[in-house]
Amino acid sequence: MAAQINPSILSADFARLAEEAKAVQGADWLHVDVMDNHFVPNLTLGVPVVESLARATDTPLDCHLMIEDPDRWAPQYVEAGASSVTFHVEAAAAPVRLAREIRAKGARASMALKPATPIEPYEDLLPELDMLLIMTVEPGFGGQAFLDIMLPKIRRTRELIGKHGLQLWLQVDGGVSASTIERCADAGADVFVAGSAVYGAQDPAEAVRALRAQADTATAAASWACDH
Numbered sequence: 001m002a003a004q005i006n007p008s009i010l011s012a013d014f015a016r017l018a019e020e021a022k023a024v025q026g027a028d029w030l031h032v033d034v035m036d037n038h039f040v041p042n043l044t045l046g047v048p049v050v051e052s053l054a055r056a057t058d059t060p061l062d063c064h065l066m067i068e069d070p071d072r073w074a075p076q077y078v079e080a081g082a083s084s085v086t087f088h089v090e091a092a093a094a095p096v097r098l099a100r101e102i103r104a105k106g107a108r109a110s111m112a113l114k115p116a117t118p119i120e121p122y123e124d125l126l127p128e129l130d131m132l133l134i135m136t137v138e139p140g141f142g143g144q145a146f147l148d149i150m151l152p153k154i155r156r157t158r159e160l161i162g163k164h165g166l167q168l169w170l171q172v173d174g175g176v177s178a179s180t181i182e183r184c185a186d187a188g189a190d191v192f193v194a195g196s197a198v199y200g201a202q203d204p205a206e207a208v209r210a211l212r213a214q215a216d217t218a219t220a221a222a223s224w225a226c227d228h
């Protein structure tokens with residue numbers, strides 16, 4: 001599978017979201033950062049904006065809920081038109097039940113880990129998921145520096161996915177750019193969220209293509225991909 005590039009609208013112009021969605025034509029998904037000023041110290045958008053965005057673009061929406069009480073809210077994002085919904089394990093009361101509910105409603109279920117959250121306690125949850133998101137910055141803001149110390153966690157997660165023979169995608173989010181994407185792909189990521197590296201570029205659609213090409217080249221040379 002080719003690397004998937006998901007531009008993060010956190011770095012887009014919120015007054016022109018429909019145009020900004022079109023500016024990244026060719027992106028695999030549009031990454032929608034939902035923040036509630038409780039789980040993270042920032043506030044962005046909610047269900048009504050996702051409903052409008054889903055009508056405005058053909059690119060599927062990958063909603064990343066950086067909010068408290070995702071057990072209550074995540075199903076509403078599926079109903080609003082999200083094709084993939086990510087909740088944080090640190091915030092979910094019943095992650096297995098929630099993943100099953102998201103899937104039953106017809107979306108891909110994904111779970112996110114903050115930088116300080118290890119993967120090992122959640123190994124048994126992996127079969128319940130379509131994607132696992134490893135945060136490579138502290139969630140809350142775009143434009144932060146990539147945390148290199150997350151690379152072993154990405155590598156370990158890729159090993160666990162292989163060990164269980166699972167198909168789930170491994171997404172990274174935060175500080176992903178032309179200078180860091182190859183390290184992420186080499187470690188085992190196959191879905192890449194990029195905010196400032198895409199929307200800060202002169203030609204966002206070209207930035208998506210260039211990032212994908214870089215990731216594909218790094219993946220082709222990576223031991224985790226060669227072994228399978």
Ligand SMILES: O=C(CO)[C@H](O)[C@H](O)COP(=O)(O)O
Nearest residue numbers: 139140142143174175195196
């Ligand atoms: O979830 C996020 C922050 O919590 C954003 O998706 C992420 O930071 C993307 O921005 P950038 O690529 O500029 O780091």
